[in-house]
Amino acid sequence: MTEAFDPGEALGMIEDEESRVRRALAVNLPVQLLAWGVAWLVGFLALWLDVRAHSTYTPPGTLSSLVFFALLLVAGVVTAIATTRATRGVGGRTARTGARLGLGWGVGYGGFVLVAGGVAVYGTPEAASVMMTAGAVLIAGLMYLLSGAVWDDPLLVRLGVGIIAVGGVASWTGPVWAPLVAGVAGGGGLLVAAGLAARRRRA
Amino acid sequence: MLDPLDPVIHAPVRLRIMVTLAALGPGDDLSFSRLQSLHQLTAGNLITHLRKLEDAGYVLTRKQGRATSARLTEEGRVAFTTYRRTLRSMLG
Numbered sequence: 001m002t003e004a005f006d007p008g009e010a011l012g013m014i015e016d017e018e019s020r021v022r023r024a025l026a027v028n029l030p031v032q033l034l035a036w037g038v039a040w041l042v043g044f045l046a047l048w049l050d051v052r053a054h055s056t057y058t059p060p061g062t063l064s065s066l067v068f069f070a071l072l073l074v075a076g077v078v079t080a081i082a083t084t085r086a087t088r089g090v091g092g093r094t095a096r097t098g099a100r101l102g103l104g105w106g107v108g109y110g111g112f113v114l115v116a117g118g119v120a121v122y123g124t125p126e127a128a129s130v131m132m133t134a135g136a137v138l139i140a141g142l143m144y145l146l147s148g149a150v151w152d153d154p155l156l157v158r159l160g161v162g163i164i165a166v167g168g169v170a171s172w173t174g175p176v177w178a179p180l181v182a183g184v185a186g187g188g189g190l191l192v193a194a195g196l197a198a199r200r201r202r203a
Numbered sequence: 204m205l206d207p208l209d210p211v212i213h214a215p216v217r218l219r220i221m222v223t224l225a226a227l228g229p230g231d232d233l234s235f236s237r238l239q240s241l242h243q244l245t246a247g248n249l250i251t252h253l254r255k256l257e258d259a260g261y262v263l264t265r266k267q268g269r270a271t272s273a274r275l276t277e278e279g280r281v282a283f284t285t286y287r288r289t290l291r292s293m294l295g
Contacts, residue, residue, distance in 0.1 A: 007293035014222055014287065021226045024241060089237025091272050093230035 037190030044183025134171035232274035
């Protein structure tokens, strides 16, 4: 770097290297949001198609529930791969923050399963179904909002607020229509956020 | 009169190490193996350059079990900023 040294070239190299490293270390948010958006859209639609086929309310059957949870599992695996690929070897504050947020998702849904179980035991099947759909959406919205606050990401904050609103509206549409609202508005919202995140990542 | 470029940073491999560690968030570190794979460096090469950066007080390495990680010190962050500023001032 001493002979025929060009400071402009060196600065360019620093900037290129900086953006390459930042990209390598950044979790691929568009891919994660896309996986969850597809899972919500298709999964909730499967549940809705199942429950709307009955004249009196009947909870979703085995097949539609299997489709729903299989899609969630795939999205979970995509998230895990995208996260470990980007953050491998990164330690310190960012790693601790990420682990705590991950704990929030796990513990949040763990607690929610207990609450929904209690409602299923003491409430009507309709109430339990509304609780399952709207509550699950609400928790995801809160976690997105929290992630946006922690990572200082306005896109995630807006997504979180929108998903919380979807959960609130879905609960008032009742046990049959709630999955449709969650799938179209919630899954659709995630897909829009995935598109915005992809555009931002390319910029 | 321009300041001379810091000779500790002014070497391609060390400059890339500095860029990488400076791209991390405050209080973050990066494992030796990730640093190696990000820049396709041999272990020997990386160790040599990390040691030079550590001797200058720019980088702190930490061994936990079998894994080693590196992070930029405050001094290193200042030195890297100064290096960039000097390059920019050379352009006039």
